[in-house]
Amino acid sequence: MIQVSGLTKIYNTGAHPVPALQDVNLEVKAGEFVSVMGPSGSGKSTLMNLLGCLDTPTSGSYQLDGIEISSLDDTGMAKVRNLKIGFVFQNFNLLPRMTALRNVELPMLYAGIDVRERVKRATAALERVGLAQRVHHRPNQMSGGQVQRVAIARSLVNRPAVLLADEPTGNLDTRSGEEIMAIFQDLNRGGATIVLVTHERDIALHTSRIIHFRDGRLVEDERVEKPLDALEVLKSLGPVDENGGRTGETPASNVPAGAVPIAPAVSDPDARKGETK
Numbered sequence: 001m002i003q004v005s006g007l008t009k010i011y012n013t014g015a016h017p018v019p020a021l022q023d024v025n026l027e028v029k030a031g032e033f034v035s036v037m038g039p040s041g042s043g044k045s046t047l048m049n050l051l052g053c054l055d056t057p058t059s060g061s062y063q064l065d066g067i068e069i070s071s072l073d074d075t076g077m078a079k080v081r082n083l084k085i086g087f088v089f090q091n092f093n094l095l096p097r098m099t100a101l102r103n104v105e106l107p108m109l110y111a112g113i114d115v116r117e118r119v120k121r122a123t124a125a126l127e128r129v130g131l132a133q134r135v136h137h138r139p140n141q142m143s144g145g146q147v148q149r150v151a152i153a154r155s156l157v158n159r160p161a162v163l164l165a166d167e168p169t170g171n172l173d174t175r176s177g178e179e180i181m182a183i184f185q186d187l188n189r190g191g192a193t194i195v196l197v198t199h200e201r202d203i204a205l206h207t208s209r210i211i212h213f214r215d216g217r218l219v220e221d222e223r224v225e226k227p228l229d230a231l232e233v234l235k236s237l238g239p240v241d242e243n244g245g246r247t248g249e250t251p252a253s254n255v256p257a258g259a260v261p262i263a264p265a266v267s268d269p270d271a272r273k274g275e276t277k
């Protein structure tokens with residue numbers, strides 16, 4: 001799915017060139033769930049910007065889903081970005097005045113999909129992340145975890161080849177972070193290819209492979225024998241309190257089981273039993 005060879009990015013913006021990425025070779029197969037770790041300044045964001053077609057490398061090759069990205073012009077990159085890549089960011093990047101539904105519709109608007117299909121797909125994506133009851137809410141009417149789930153729904157609607165998530169749990173409390181990881185794990189089990197940047201090893205341990213960066217170089221490619229199961233971790237965190245565990249969060253009991261195909265918002269994983277996908 002992703003094939004990177006000799007990828008190098010040198011920033012020439014200051015007095016001295018900064019080699020942010022140096023000779024990176026990496027393959028991510030379809031259906032893999034990979035995390036990227038490394039100290040601040042090690043090149044993680046630079047890598048994600050290149051993988052996400054938001055920036056061009058100084059040298060090296062990058063193929064996504066069989067397309068050689070380094071040979072594309074800006075228009076070609078924008079097209080690949082919109083159709084092949086789903087982004088999830090730490091700070092959510094939703095439009096504050098728009099409802100969840102409208103936010104999720106946006107990538108399809110840019111892709112020229114008609115309004116009926118947009119609403120249908122956006123509604124289904126919001127249901128998939130457990131937000132059937134929140135489609136007409138705006139971001140400021142939802143908890144951080146819910147807003148991030150809207151962002152994940154938005155990242156899915158164009159059926160991307162790969163999901164790129166940059167610190168998606170960075171602004172969330174432990175439980176909300178686990179709920180987000182439960183969604184990613186469920187998407188991955190359904191076949192999604194996911195690359196996720198995190199500073200937290202506990203989060204990285206939910207993925208089956210951890211790629212470590214240091215000083216712009218890929219220094220270790222670690223296999224995780226038994227990735228943590230987010231639903232199990234949620235179970236170990238105990239039940240949410242009467243208010244859903246945190247201000248503004250949906251109490252799990254308010255989410256009808258039928259509307260939550262993957263049930264990451266439901267803190268009791270047993271509640272998923274008997275559901276069909």
Ligand SMILES: Nc1ncnc2c1ncn2[C@@H]1O[C@H](COP(=O)(O)OP(=O)(O)OP(=O)(O)O)[C@@H](O)[C@H]1O
Binds near residue numbers: 011038042046047
């Ligand atoms: N636009 C830019 N212009 C100049 N230098 C840059 C630019 N973006 C990043 N850098 C430099 O490139 C190097 C790698 O930065 P990058 O943001 O990729 O690291 P990171 O691992 O994502 O760090 P963090 O965890 O703090 O986000 C750093 O030395 C950084 O200062």
